[in-house]
Amino acid sequence: METVYRQGVQMAEELQRRTRSYEGFWLIASHLGDPKAAVLLVFPLVFYTHRRTGIAVLWVTALAEWLNLVFKW
Incomplete structure (x- = not known):
């Protein structure tokens, strides 16, 4: 098991x-992947273009x- 940890x-x-x-790049990707960013950034854009998909998001x-x-927990 020590070998697995070391690797x-x-x-x-x-x-x-x-x-x-x-x-x-990774900082931006991490920020955009955060659920809070999905609500603040992705949801309004998707909801504006397609209401049903926005609600799904x-x-x-x-x-x-x-x-x-x-x-x-």
């Missing part, structure tokens, strides 16, 4: 080393937040 640490270090130049966001709270 995981090595993989994380390698990913951090190789993707250092993409820091800005809102429900999925609410469900994701609820599941996140349940699984962290």
Whole structure:
């Protein structure tokens, strides 16, 4: 099992080393993937273009937040 942990640490270090130049991209991707950003940014745009899909985005966001709270508890 120690080998698995060691390889995981090595993989994380390698990913951090190789993707250092993409820091800005990953920060934006992380921000846009946040459920709060989905409500503030994605929902109004989608709701404006297609009402039914916008409501679905809102429900999925609410469900994701609820599941996140349940699984962290």
